[in-house]
Amino acid sequence: MPELPEVERVRLSIARAITGLRVSGVTVHRRDMVCTPQDPPGGWSRAPEALRLRPKPRINKTLLLQGDRVRSLDRHGKQLAIFGDRAAVGIHLGMTGQLLYRALESRPVNPDHIHLTWRLAHLDGRPAGTLIFRDPRRFGGVWAHESAHQLIAARWQPLGPDALTINPDSLADSLRPASQSVGTRSVKAALLDQHTVAGIGNIYADEALFESRIRPDRPVRSLDQDEISCLAQAIRRILTEAVEQGGSTLRDYVDGDGEAGSFQNKHKVYGRGGLMCITCGRTLRSDTIAQRTTVWCDSCQR
DNA sequence: AGGATAGCCTGCGGGC
DNA sequence: TGCCCGCAGGCTATCC
Numbered sequence: 001m002p003e004l005p006e007v008e009r010v011r012l013s014i015a016r017a018i019t020g021l022r023v024s025g026v027t028v029h030r031r032d033m034v035c036t037p038q039d040p041p042g043g044w045s046r047a048p049e050a051l052r053l054r055p056k057p058r059i060n061k062t063l064l065l066q067g068d069r070v071r072s073l074d075r076h077g078k079q080l081a082i083f084g085d086r087a088a089v090g091i092h093l094g095m096t097g098q099l100l101y102r103a104l105e106s107r108p109v110n111p112d113h114i115h116l117t118w119r120l121a122h123l124d125g126r127p128a129g130t131l132i133f134r135d136p137r138r139f140g141g142v143w144a145h146e147s148a149h150q151l152i153a154a155r156w157q158p159l160g161p162d163a164l165t166i167n168p169d170s171l172a173d174s175l176r177p178a179s180q181s182v183g184t185r186s187v188k189a190a191l192l193d194q195h196t197v198a199g200i201g202n203i204y205a206d207e208a209l210f211e212s213r214i215r216p217d218r219p220v221r222s223l224d225q226d227e228i229s230c231l232a233q234a235i236r237r238i239l240t241e242a243v244e245q246g247g248s249t250l251r252d253y254v255d256g257d258g259e260a261g262s263f264q265n266k267h268k269v270y271g272r273g274g275l276m277c278i279t280c281g282r283t284l285r286s287d288t289i290a291q292r293t294t295v296w297c298d299s300c301q302r
Numbered sequence: 303a304g305g306a307t308a309g310c311c312t313g314c315g316g317g318c
Numbered sequence: 319t320g321c322c323c324g325c326a327g328g329c330t331a332t333c334c
Binding site for chain 2 (some may be wrong): 094095096113135136137138139184185189251252290291
């Protein structure tokens with residue numbers, strides 16, 4: 001899935017296209033991909049089956065920005081939000097989600113797995129284009145809120161600090177044990193936990209740990225202040241460079257204009273298990289840590 | 303209460 | 319060519 005750099009590229013490309021336009025219409029193609037405050041909090045796909053099979057309440061399209069002018073697109077971690085005059089829509093891309101903008105009469109989007117379509121118009125009423133949310137694997141979703149305030153309270157407040165803003169102090173704060181039993185989990189698990197730091201996924205966790213020469217299986221509480229500082233700087237450096245490179249395209253990630261990224265060519269460990277370490281030439285290890293395939297160098301990382 | 307697990311989905315590549 | 323298997327960028331409820 002898109003991690004922070006990819007979501008940021010989507011944000012930038014879509015913001016450029018739709019800020020200031022008016023939402024003239026909304027079509028929901030799959031009701032269970034949209035969540036309102038009245039719906040089950042985890043989304044319909046995770047609701048109990050009895051609830052899932054029942055007919056769903058109709059969505060008030062005002063909550064999906066109908067009639068609103070687009071004020072801004074914002075991001076916290078991997079979460080995206082479109083803020084209108086009144087309503088606010090949260091978008092999560094999951095693993096295979098895409099948010100695509102097509103100006104009128106530009107090449108069409110693959111029609112499979114399109115769940116939501118917004119029609120956009122200029123302020124004088126002339127049609128401008130279409131914003132499309134599609135997600136083949138349906139791990140993502142759209143959350144409709146009455147206001148920016150409500151969206152932020154419900155969806156962003158529980159998250160840790162955005163990984164692009166992390167610094168040695170804030171990372172130490174996020175990782176600091178709140179009780180005796182905290183800190184036993186691996187640093188890799190902590191980085192993947194969006195409630196600890198928001199925006200890092202499997203790719204950038206492995207890359208940041210390699211860059212800071214820390215083994216992914218180290219318990220959080222074994223890290224000293226210098227290591228945490230180093231890790232914080234590595235996270236910022238890697239994410240910033242990845243944004244500049246358009247993100248990592250492994251299979252199907254593209255930004256809002258359909259452009260792929262190139263940071264996958266700069267990966268030093270992710271996807272390179274069994275290959276040579278770029279620094280020392282030894283074979284990179286690959287194993288499951290925190291339930292995810294994890295690649296690291298036994299000799300460079302301590 | 304923190305931390306590890308299963309499960310949600312589709313699609314792709316590799317092996318036979 | 320086609321089938322089956324394993325695997326994939328995330329997150330949540332659930333259990334221990």
